[in-house]
Amino acid sequence: MDLNTIHPDQKYIDGIASNDSVVIEMIYKKFAPKVVQFITNNSGDKDQAQDVVHEIMVLLFNQAKAGKLHLTCPFDAYFFLLCKRRWLNELKNSAHKDVTIYENVVSVNESAHELIAQTEKFEEEQKHYGNENKLEIEDRVAFEENLTKISDKYFNKKKHKTASLKPWYFAVAISIIVMFGLFFFDYRHYPNFEDYNHPESAYFTERGVSEAILKQAENNFNGKRYETAIPIFEMILKENNSDEIKYFYAVSLLQVSKYVKAETIFKELEAGNSIYKEKAKWNLALSKLKQGKYNECKAILQTISQDYEGYDDVEQLLEELE
Secondary structure (H helix, E strand, O other), X not given: OXXXXXXXXXXXXXXHHOOOHHHHHHHHHHOHHHHHHHHHOOOOOHHHHHHHHHHHHHHHHHHHHOOOOOOOOOHHHHHHHHHHHHHHHHHHHOOOOOOOOOOOOOOOOOOHHHHHHHHHHHHHHHHHHOOOOHHHHHHHHHHHHHHXXXXXXXXXOOOOOOOOOOHHHHHHHHHHHXXXXXXXXXXXXXXOHHHHOOOXXXXXXXXXXXXXXXXXXXXXXXXXXXXXXXXXXXXXXXXXXXXHXXXXXXXXXXXXXXXXXXXXXXXXXXXXXXXXXXXXXXXXXXXXXXXXXXXXXXXXXXXXXXXXXXXXXXXXXXXXXX
16 A cells, blocks of 8 residues: 555544554544534434444444554544444434434545445454454453543533522522422432343353353453443354343443443344343333433333233333333
């Protein structure tokens, strides 16, 4: 490859590959806002935007570490187009109807399309042929842990400064709250996700997968180290796409608030006839509960069979949502 064709923005790719916190933070500050704006303008929210950016960053890390990512266009156009395509695919695979797409957030550099095709081809090949060694797994786990910290820091809402008030202001404010509080505040108590979040333990007996890798996934899941378990599950799924592995992978995603990806898998399991069908429905309901989407949570709960082993929890949660 002619080195003269490499764009100066290759520095971002190199920074991702080396797990450089400064470069990763710069990417979030400079390029993530456009992605967030696009997704929130198109049937999504900030949590879903965070998931999309995270997934694309991991994809770029994998491709860069494999030595198969040489940037020939501005990073901005390439990164945005990747995130945009990922979100449009999520919408296509979800239950959204009549979605209006607003694409005026950023102009896309046409020269990015060839790179996009290469990246999507790389991702597809990884799903079918990817074989990572122990060092590669450790590098990716370290990258995802660092990425999650930076991502959470970026997406957290900034605390607003409280204005300094004179004492008599407080007296007036307290009087108003006492006299009119019932008119201005909703004291309804909504159920808490953590009250119902009790993932079952994993005990894998799958065939065709290294016993050591299965044990790593099992130990990290049972130890509630979900961020570490996720890339291990992803590696196992390349060799064994069983409902059991998909279920525990999706539960891990839910625990770290990667709602879009988790719900996609739960819906796939719900549509099947495995022993995970009703469990998938329950976790879909928990996902909506965690996001504060109480009506959606209630609607899903009402579809769960009374034969489900955890139906007592279903009834209790339904009662709290009334």
